[in-house]
Amino acid sequence: MRQRVEWTPDESAPTRAEVLRLQGMRPGERVPAHIDSLLDAATAVYLDLAEPRAIVAEISAGEFAGVYRGEGLNPHETPLEAIYPNADHLALVAATVGARVTVRVRELFLRHDLALGCMLDSIASAAADHLADLLGPRYVSMTTGGASDWRVLAYSPGYCGWHVSGQRALFDFLRPEEIGITLNASCLMQPLKSISGVLVVGPGHIHRFHPTYSFCERCQEKQCRDRMASVLSRC
Amino acid sequence: MTVLTEIAESLQRGEDDRVGHLVRDAIEQQVPALDILNNALLAGMSVIGEQFRLREIFLPDVLLAARAMYAGLDLLKPLLARDGVPRAGRVVLGSVQGDLHDIGKNLVGIMLEGAGFEVIDLGSDVPAKRFVDAAEAHGASVIGVSALLTTTMPVMKAVVELVRARGLNGRLSVIVGGAPVSDAWAREIGADGYGYDAANAVERVRALVK
Ligand code: B1M
Numbered sequence A: 001m002r003q004r005v006e007w008t009p010d011e012s013a014p015t016r017a018e019v020l021r022l023q024g025m026r027p028g029e030r031v032p033a034h035i036d037s038l039l040d041a042a043t044a045v046y047l048d049l050a051e052p053r054a055i056v057a058e059i060s061a062g063e064f065a066g067v068y069r070g071e072g073l074n075p076h077e078t079p080l081e082a083i084y085p086n087a088d089h090l091a092l093v094a095a096t097v098g099a100r101v102t103v104r105v106r107e108l109f110l111r112h113d114l115a116l117g118c119m120l121d122s123i124a125s126a127a128a129d130h131l132a133d134l135l136g137p138r139y140v141s142m143t144t145g146g147a148s149d150w151r152v153l154a155y156s157p158g159y160c161g162w163h164v165s166g167q168r169a170l171f172d173f174l175r176p177e178e179i180g181i182t183l184n185a186s187c188l189m190q191p192l193k194s195i196s197g198v199l200v201v202g203p204g205h206i207h208r209f210h211p212t213y214s215f216c217e218r219c220q221e222k223q224c225r226d227r228m229a230s231v232l233s234r235c
Numbered sequence B: 001m002t003v004l005t006e007i008a009e010s011l012q013r014g015e016d017d018r019v020g021h022l023v024r025d026a027i028e029q030q031v032p033a034l035d036i037l038n039n040a041l042l043a044g045m046s047v048i049g050e051q052f053r054l055r056e057i058f059l060p061d062v063l064l065a066a067r068a069m070y071a072g073l074d075l076l077k078p079l080l081a082r083d084g085v086p087r088a089g090r091v092v093l094g095s096v097q098g099d100l101h102d103i104g105k106n107l108v109g110i111m112l113e114g115a116g117f118e119v120i121d122l123g124s125d126v127p128a129k130r131f132v133d134a135a136e137a138h139g140a141s142v143i144g145v146s147a148l149l150t151t152t153m154p155v156m157k158a159v160v161e162l163v164r165a166r167g168l169n170g171r172l173s174v175i176v177g178g179a180p181v182s183d184a185w186a187r188e189i190g191a192d193g194y195g196y197d198a199a200n201a202v203e204r205v206r207a208l209v210k
Helices: A016-022 A033-049 A061-069 A079-086 A100-110 A114-144 A164-174 A224-232 B003-012 B016-028 B033-053 B059-083 B103-114 B128-138 B154-165 B183-189 B198-209
Strands: A002-006 A053-058 A089-096 A151-155 A194-202 B090-095 B118-121 B142-146 B173-177 B193-195
Touching: A002 A114, A016 A033, A016 A114, A033 A100, A033 A114, A033 B059, A053 A114, A053 A164, A061 A079, A061 A089, A061 A164, A061 A194, A079 A194, A089 A114, A089 A164, A100 A114, A114 A151, A114 A194, A114 B059, A114 B103, A151 A224, A164 A194, B003 B016, B003 B033, B003 B059, B016 B033, B016 B059, B033 B059, B033 B103, B033 B198, B059 B103, B090 B103, B090 B128, B103 B118, B103 B142, B103 B198, B128 B142, B128 B154, B142 B154, B142 B198, B154 B173, B154 B183, B173 B183, B173 B198, B183 B193, B193 B198
Parallel strands: B090 B118, B090 B142, B142 B173, B173 B193
Antiparallel strands: A002 A053, A053 A089, A089 A194, A151 A194
């Protein structure tokens, strides 16, 4: 199964809370009116320019083993290598909000419209992340027709020990050039606001691991606990 | 209230048009460009920087004030150049080759300008040689290198090595920063400094040009 997915800009728009978090505001912090208006203005620009789309392609565990090995740069032990063999389904994904938003961010910076540019950048970042959240349940319902206890989480190169150079093997299999995503020599995707990874579908408990790997110490994000909680609480 | 105080206060409120008008007035009143820069624009930005550090204001407030600063600075730049006025220092800044992330680097540039440095922004996807060539051509004393992916970090090392190969170390410092970069990495490659965020980058650059 290989499918191209498109959303309306509205569907891809992230929550205000997520955007404000990227702007450095803490949850529950009072948002001044002028920042609220700035967020409205940036959201309007985003809705005008975003072209959210993705590509999803099913992959067998055997094929994924090769993709995951990538260029052989993953650390000795990683959580995903223990998780994916227990999955019922795996699918590679790449998603983007398109290039036009990033071009506008650059233009806004060049003309010193810095606050609007930076807010638009945060919206596009959060939206790209949000696409992965939208893809998971959609893929589950595509594979199960909706009725199942399966849980899905996306894992991405660059996170949890999956070396970012793993994007090359992922791209070789997925070929997301079809939706306009390309990879440069340093494994940076263009358009900038793009994400890639694997959707891992199966019972919630397969996603459980202890974040005590060598690389966990240096991780600033520490999102794994929340991610695990999101699939385990619903088991 | 003097025109300089008025400019500083307008800047803090993010009133870019008004700052532009007031700076024009001040120039017409023969206020020296350096006074307008130091005692109005940079004084205002310094208050903003401190309020941000104390979390009294948010990132968008800093950026609105910075836009107002540029409204004044753009008018002053030709006068400062004409008068040969020395700035706090000259910094060549860019994101490394292979890296198109530039928001973080832009924020560092804005904060440096707000602290009185002259910034030559080379943009993103900048090869090591371009950093060093530009620093030599502009007589900069610091090169600021930003990278957001581990795969692009080796270019930072290439910049440090090229500075050494050309015998410029001692006169030309290299400061590095970006999400995957650390103090330990900066030391490992022999960089002169590491900035963990934009405000910290300003402190480090200040220390390097002393
Ligand atoms: C000269 O001196 C100095 C001094 C200080 C300097 C400096 C220079 N330069 C910067 N600084 C410092 O000051 C600035 C202001 O305070 C700061 O600049 P920053 O640029 O860091 O900060 C910006 C203002 C805001 N920060 C950001 O925009 C980046 C934030 C984090 C969370 C992040 C985001 C938001 C995103 N990402 Co991604 N992303 C992460 C980031 C993790 C993190 N905690 O930083 C990072 C950079 N991403 C990563 C990855 C892996 C990826 N991302 C991807 C995608 C995305 C989003 C699209 C979802 C989104 C937008 C990215 C963007 N920037 O446009 C992918 C790549 C995208 C691509 N185009 O190829 C993908 C490859 C994941 C994937 N497979 O899909 C990681 C890189 C890890 C690595 N090993 O290289 C990452 C560190 C997260 C992690 N794993 O911890 C400081 O770093």
